[in-house]
Amino acid sequence: MSLINFSEGFFIAVHSLILLEKHKPERLSAKFLAQELHSSQAHLSKVFQKLTKAGVVTSVRGPAGGFVLNKDSEEITFLDIYEIVEGRVNISGCVFGKSYCAFTTCIFGNELNKLTKEVYDKLNSTKISDFR
Amino acid sequence: MSLINFSEGFFIAVHSLILLEKHKPERLSAKFLAQELHSSQAHLSKVFQKLTKAGVVTSVRGPAGGFVLNKDSEEITFLDIYEIVEGRVNISGCVFGKSYCAFTTCIFGNELNKLTKEVYDKLNSTKISDFR
DNA sequence: ACTATAAAGGTATTAGAGTACCTAAATAGA
DNA sequence: TCTATTTAGGTACTCTAATACCTTTATAGT
Ligand code: FES
Ligand code: FES
Numbered sequence: 001m002s003l004i005n006f007s008e009g010f011f012i013a014v015h016s017l018i019l020l021e022k023h024k025p026e027r028l029s030a031k032f033l034a035q036e037l038h039s040s041q042a043h044l045s046k047v048f049q050k051l052t053k054a055g056v057v058t059s060v061r062g063p064a065g066g067f068v069l070n071k072d073s074e075e076i077t078f079l080d081i082y083e084i085v086e087g088r089v090n091i092s093g094c095v096f097g098k099s100y101c102a103f104t105t106c107i108f109g110n111e112l113n114k115l116t117k118e119v120y121d122k123l124n125s126t127k128i129s130d131f132r
Numbered sequence: 133m134s135l136i137n138f139s140e141g142f143f144i145a146v147h148s149l150i151l152l153e154k155h156k157p158e159r160l161s162a163k164f165l166a167q168e169l170h171s172s173q174a175h176l177s178k179v180f181q182k183l184t185k186a187g188v189v190t191s192v193r194g195p196a197g198g199f200v201l202n203k204d205s206e207e208i209t210f211l212d213i214y215e216i217v218e219g220r221v222n223i224s225g226c227v228f229g230k231s232y233c234a235f236t237t238c239i240f241g242n243e244l245n246k247l248t249k250e251v252y253d254k255l256n257s258t259k260i261s262d263f264r
Numbered sequence: 265a266c267t268a269t270a271a272a273g274g275t276a277t278t279a280g281a282g283t284a285c286c287t288a289a290a291t292a293g294a
Numbered sequence: 295t296c297t298a299t300t301t302a303g304g305t306a307c308t309c310t311a312a313t314a315c316c317t318t319t320a321t322a323g324t
Contacts, residue, residue: 001219003251004136004227004244008312011228014239029270038232042314049272062321063269087133095136096143100170107146107263111254112136115247119135122243131239140282161300174284181302194291195299 004119009085012039012047014078018131020057020069029066047085054084074129082123091120136251141217144171144179146210150263152189152201161198179217186216206261214255223252 016033030048034041048067052059056076057067083089094101095112148165162180166173180199184191188208189199215221226233227244 001215001221002225002227002229002248003221003223003255004248005229006227008228011230015234018239019234031270036234038234040313043312045271046273046312052271059271060321061269061271061319062323063267064322065270065320067271083133089133089135091135093134095134095138096140097134097137098143102147102151102168102170107150108254108258112251115250115254116134116136118247119244122240122247123135126240131235163300172283175282177301178282178303184301191301192291193289193299193301194293195297196292197290197300199301 007086008039008043009047010082012037012044013051013081013085016044016048016067017051017056017069017073017076017081017128020067021074021128021132025068027060027064027066027068032066050084051081056081056084069128074132075127077124078126079120079123089120091117138214139218140171140175141179142214144169144176145183145213145217148176148180148199149183149188149201149205149213149260152199153206153260153264157200159192159196159198159200164198182216183213188213188216201260206264207259209256210258211252211255221252223249 015037016028019033019036020028030041030045033039034044037044048057048059051057052067055070056073057069059065059067079089092113094106095108095116101107147169148160151165151168152160162173162177165171166176169176180189180191183189184199187202188205189201191197191199211221224245226238227240227248233239
């Protein structure tokens with residue numbers, strides 16, 4: 001149990017994109033990336049379908065096919081990647097994600113929201129090119 | 133999607149325990165608590181089975197039955213409650229919860245671990261009695 | 265053109281959190 | 295003692311992320 005925990009999908013996305021950056025302009029296949037990350041190729045493929053549709057990478061089918069990072073994708077933030085994979089991030093609101101609470105003031109006040117904001121800022125200030 | 137997100141089970145536990153503290157020495161039933169919190173009574177009952185076994189509350193069956201906070205439970209920390217409900221917390225290690233990583237240094241360095249530690253400290257420094 | 269390869273994408277299975285339901289055991293009150 | 299109530303605890307269902315499998319589509323290389 002970890003208090004801050006990112007999903008396997010996000011793990012795959014950031015690690016793969018950094019690998020693509022490092023191997024630029026090589027084209028890397030889903031199979032290769034999955035092996036490299038010790039992740040499921042099926043899951044990785046699904047994640048890359050999202051990244052392709054979002055325009056982060058370009059896919060090429062067929063033999064010697066695979067994925068390449070798009071020109072301006074080095075400057076994409078981890079927050080963008082997070083939202084492509086996980087959906088829109090909500091920075092405000094209770095850490096319990098509840099709309100109703102029996103108490104008038106949220107138990108944790110905004111202390112945890114402040115920490116959430118810090119995680120958000122960290123994601124938003126980190127780019128693929130930071131790992132050149 | 134929230135970056136820091138606590139489970140329904142933990143929501144139930146802390147809110148219920150604070151209600152028990154506020155209504156002391158009244159005995160509150162699972163039904164009443166579930167209504168109060170707008171939560172599932174079934175889920176709440178399961179959570180309270182853990183809290184009872186852990187000695188945080190005492191349960192009484194039968195009509196006018198319910199739960200009361202134990203004497204020293206006001207001083208129990210939110211971290212203790214978290215671990216009773218969710219299992220042992222791991223403060224170190226990568227936010228992706230992976231044992232293997234393709235990179236030599238963790239992507240986020242220890243910046244996110246620092247934030248995890250702050251959440252941990254917040255939980256560890258908050259007690260039921262803070263909400264008297 | 266043919267063929268082998270790799271992504272696209274649909275469907276199905278698995279694992280875990282949350283939910284619901286049912287029976288047994290305890291107990292307060294008549 | 296009897297009855298209604300409430301927790302204990304087992305089982306089963308639902309929903310979602312992750313995983314796996316399979317068919318279709320595109321394409322590089324011959
Ligand atoms: S909703 Fe935030 S603490 Fe109750
Ligand atoms: S495991 Fe922490 S970033 Fe790769």
